[in-house]
Amino acid sequence: QSVxxxxxxxxxxxxxxxxxxxxxxxxxxxxxxxxxxYQQFPGTAPKLLIYGNNNRPSGVPGRFSGSxxxxxxxxxxxxxxxxDEAIYYCQSYDNSLSGYVFGTGTKVxxx
Amino acid sequence: EVxxxxxxxxxxxxxxxxxxxxxxxxxxxxGKTLNWVRQAPGKGLEWVSSISxxxxxxxxxxxxxxxxxxxxxxxxxxxxxxxxxxxxxDSAVYYCARGDYGMDVWGQGTTxxxx
Numbered sequence: 001q002s003v004x005x006x007x008x009x010x011x012x013x014x015x016x017x018x019x020x021x022x023x024x025x026x027x028x029x030x031x032x033x034x035x036x037x038y039q040q041f042p043g044t045a046p047k048l049l050i051y052g053n054n055n056r057p058s059g060v061p062g063r064f065s066g067s068x069x070x071x072x073x074x075x076x077x078x079x080x081x082x083x084d085e086a087i088y089y090c091q092s093y094d095n096s097l098s099g100y101v102f103g104t105g106t107k108v109x110x111x
Numbered sequence: 112e113v114x115x116x117x118x119x120x121x122x123x124x125x126x127x128x129x130x131x132x133x134x135x136x137x138x139x140x141x142g143k144t145l146n147w148v149r150q151a152p153g154k155g156l157e158w159v160s161s162i163s164x165x166x167x168x169x170x171x172x173x174x175x176x177x178x179x180x181x182x183x184x185x186x187x188x189x190x191x192x193x194x195x196x197x198x199x200x201d202s203a204v205y206y207c208a209r210g211d212y213g214m215d216v217w218g219q220g221t222t223x224x225x226x
């Protein structure tokens with residue numbers, strides 16, 4: 001049972017802006033631990049999309065951005081494209097569990 | 112090329128033991144924290160364990176503590192997950208992943224089925 005909660009699904013038309021929330025608590029995001037985001041296509045390994053709340057690894061398009069505030073974080077996709085249809089996970093550290101935690105995952109559908 | 116390759120996944124009966132391996136290439140293995148992350152069929156990602164480059168810091172998830180053990184051999188660029196007392200709910204694709212500030216390199220995964 002994940003301690004980071006995400007909406008099960010979000011959808012949008014090509015070109016639109018989407019945001020995915022990741023809600024934690026005082027033992028993870030609220031304890032100032034950074035949030036990372038991953039993108040996963042069916043049958044493949046996850047790919048790091050955002051690290052340290054709002055940093056993009058080399059090769060990740062600029063339409064992906066992240067933010068963090070209090071006990072939650074968000075991933076934004078600006079200018080949604082068909083190829084962005086995937087499942088997205090947030091991840092942080094939890095000091096009450098003494099380990100890393102992943103979010104519940106959000107399926108993005110491009111209409 | 113930076114790469115992680117897992118192996119060892121098989122079909123097991125409940126109560127059995129299994130060791131997964133992950134071989135790394137293309138980077139300084141001993142300098143990096145490595146993780147095991149699993150994904151049950153149709154489910155989300157679940158962090159299992161982490162081990163620092165020198166093996167001095169090890170974290171393990173409550174769901175597997177006492178049954179799973181993580182280790183590494185820096186001389187062989189290899190990461191291991193010893194899995195004992197396997198349960199049906201341990202069935203998953205097991206990934207090894209590099210990093211402790213965002214997991215930036217992932218293997219292709221190895222499938223463990225407990226039935």
